[in-house]
Amino acid sequence: MTSSQQDIYQPSDKGGYSPDPHRYCVIMCGGIGSRFWPYSRTDMPKQFLDFFGTGRSLLQMSYDRILPLVNPENILVVTNRRYVDLVCEQLPEIPRERILLEPDRRNTAPCIAWAAYHIAAIDPEASMIVTPSDHLITREHIFEACVARGFDFVEHHDALLTLGITPTRPETGYGYIQIGRELEPGLLKVKTFTEKPNKELAQVFLDTGEFFWNAGIFLWTVNSIKQALHRHAPDLACVFDRGEAYFGTPKEEEFIEENFAGCPSISIDFAVMEKADNVYVECVNFGWSDLGTWGSLYDNSRKDEDDNVTLAANVMTYESTGNIIMGPEGKLVVTAGIHDYIVADAGDVLLICPKSDEQHIKVMLTDVQLRHDDKYL
């Protein structure tokens, strides 16, 4: 890293910008997005879907979004083994050797640790951004500027940086980050991470102005994260230290095959972020949604004059307000007399459910599995 890197950055649409060759991106896309059932399916989770009918899936949009910031050959995808074909199909630009395939589901910490060790083996001077693949970001130019600033920050500090989204409502579905001392405008020490609050607490969080949504987007150098893993998640670091000689070599997959299942299943927040004392937050506001639920998709979508959100299908509504209605391309959906519902027709499954009951979907999924095994999951 050299101090000239700050000067290198220019917005991508001005042309002529070449990203810092030490900057890497890890796109995580192994989740199953069950709260978005029946659109999100075990064999086609939501990150692979073109939710907005733009012609690009959420994963592809995540890739497109990072391209101005990181050289294409520095972009990696970590996913579950079963999704390798989907990733290859949707991101043909990414060769197979830059797709890290988890043999088992072990939450985010083992996945991120592996990616960090892998990148460190290729480039010990690397900095990296870790990003989910299934979120929505509407203002990509602001995202670009924020991430560029974040890279620059972690390249000059031994810091674990997380992006904190300025909250716009007392959301109970997100974790929050409480800010502490300000280093520079919009860049602050993290005081605490909190779990999802109840409605009253969420309102307090919003009112104080001290709390930001935890977007699960992280930046750090490989050195900083490896150090933090050694300090706060030694069991995990220990597994990957044993493989040090294999990362970036043909033996890497075999090593993972034999050792990944032995990793504790734990989130990076819990394993590292909540324990480390060099955690910082960059407070940002680039039109973010985790698209974790139908409700958040509704909130983030354009509404018609009756506050209905309609996606893909041809929809005609009568006395119907506040619904999110989604169906296959070319399908005609006609509704009368429904208010604040999810109507999600995914071809072989149709879900009709009040928006306010969407937390119910996980229960439904359990029932569906009991009756039909994995057929509709």
Added chain:
Amino acid sequence: MTSSQQDIYQPSDKGGYSPDPHRYCVIMCGGIGSRFWPYSRTDMPKQFLDFFGTGRSLLQMSYDRILPLVNPENILVVTNRRYVDLVCEQLPEIPRERILLEPDRRNTAPCIAWAAYHIAAIDPEASMIVTPSDHLITREHIFEACVARGFDFVEHHDALLTLGITPTRPETGYGYIQIGRELEPGLLKVKTFTEKPNKELAQVFLDTGEFFWNAGIFLWTVNSIKQALHRHAPDLACVFDRGEAYFGTPKEEEFIEENFAGCPSISIDFAVMEKADNVYVECVNFGWSDLGTWGSLYDNSRKDEDDNVTLAANVMTYESTGNIIMGPEGKLVVTAGIHDYIVADAGDVLLICPKSDEQHIKVMLTDVQLRHDDKYL
């Protein structure tokens, strides 16, 4: 006709019964059943659908039901030209020459007149039953006995006989028949035909015990109906009299082609039944529904413990009561928090509509046509 015919009849399940060779059946199946949209479609109206998942369409069930009463070679189908392939496919037993194809829609009177002239040309001594193809009859043995009695009656009287269904509720969707003088138990002179009543009047009809539902099932001899046409619908009789020489010959279709469009578009009730003075009703009770609406399908279907009716699809309901839910075979439909709705997923069209708004469906169809032409009709 001989008086020994009464002796010939025995219930079909006792075996050895051979239907009277002068008895004919005309199954009308040219309707489009628009109130059952989106299941009933212009190119696949409801009579061709296997609504109850029994493996037989309503048309096929109508055919099966009449088989014990009429020789198969005496069964005719009258339909619109566009449905000839559907009829041939569903009733391969009926050869092409016994399918009368209307070149235009002209309501029931021209269709019935044609069938009567056609049969008279083949068998001047014929008696005939005219029956819709899209109704539900649940107690077929009672139907069988009633129709046999009806045939016997019209073969011995110059009578136009209609079947009147004992009403079980103050239905506003049906026409009613007011009974007059009783000839024998359950066989009465018709006093008046009435249009669909409003709720209050329907309740009065029900309370008096003098009113029966008009099922649109008629019996008469070809002589009686031809006479009645001459007397009460001379313009219609005139058209068909001109073709007298062609019926039952290869020139019949050409004659119809040239003359059918010139027939007035009028129902047999209006053209003949409401005017003639030899109209009788046989009061029957064989589990009948005209299946004219989603509501009547709901009323006639088995309900689960939450009073939901589910057809074809795999359905799972949560806090959902009183709904009729229909989807393609193999589709999973999950509903939460809906009460008294129609949920009809017909593959390319999904309709969600309160049962109480079903009269709205015709308006929707107009809107659909405006937006999408005939694509979804």
